[in-house]
Amino acid sequence: MNGAPPALFFLNQEYADRLRVPMYGYTTGRTIGGDHKAYQGHVDRLAMGDLRIEDVPVHTIPDTIRLTAPDGRVTQGAIGTSVLSRFLSTIDYPAEKLVLRRNGWVRPEHSVPMGYVGDHFLLSHGTVDGLDRMVFLVDTGGADIGFTAPRATFEAAGIPIPPGDGLHPVTVDEVALGSVTRRRVPGLSGAFPSWFEHGFGFRIGGLPTHEFFKPYALTFDFGRMRILMNTPR
Known part of the structure; x- marks a missing residue:
């Protein structure tokens, strides 16, 4: 993201500050962890493998709210609807894959x-x-x-x-x-x-x-x- 090394992407405040992501204000958000300020901004580009996405809106959450991946690594960010809605997006839980298609269709069960x-x-x-x-x-x-x-x-x-x-x-x-x-x-x-x-x-x-x-x-x-x-x- 914005040329930074690969990271598990959830825009914690510390990670946003380190990348110098511009912010334009905040709203008050609520999670299981309680109320918090969610700062809004954008990143110029987001890379996932060979895929490049330009001009992605983001918001931050406090550093006290951290998600841990199954392998124990701490995340810096999460991919949200603003990214998924640009694609035909499949979260394949059994195969442990995220599939993002620019076109096509999926035959549904x-x-x-x-x-x-x-x-x-x-x-x-x-x-x-x-x-x-x-x-x-x-x-x-x-x-x-x-x-x-x-x-x-x-x-x-x-x-x-x-x-x-x-x-x-x-x-x-x-x-x-x-x-x-x-x-x-x-x-x-x-x-x-x-x-x-x-x-x-x-x-x-x-x-x-x-x-x-x-x-x-x-x-x-x-x-x-x-x-x-x-x-x-």
């Missing part, structure tokens, strides 16, 4: 309509434990969990949640996204940002994430606005 709101939020429809269909916020970053939701969703599904704030592991009997149904999904209460539930003018009832998608090659087709899932052959 499962295909789900996808919406796009705000600057990077992906939406679809799903169900939890037999409840009526609801809007899901689709995410891939929830390491070690497959689902989170507002307290109201867990309560409607009959999933007991301890009183008060805090993170609590739960197990969700059934989560469905289109024709994909996963059972005994590891979940986490207290991780769903409260403003997500009604912050877009409609209710978001849940968020499937990393462990839900892990058995699949997951493709985001931004041209056709579909989420595609294929199991390994």
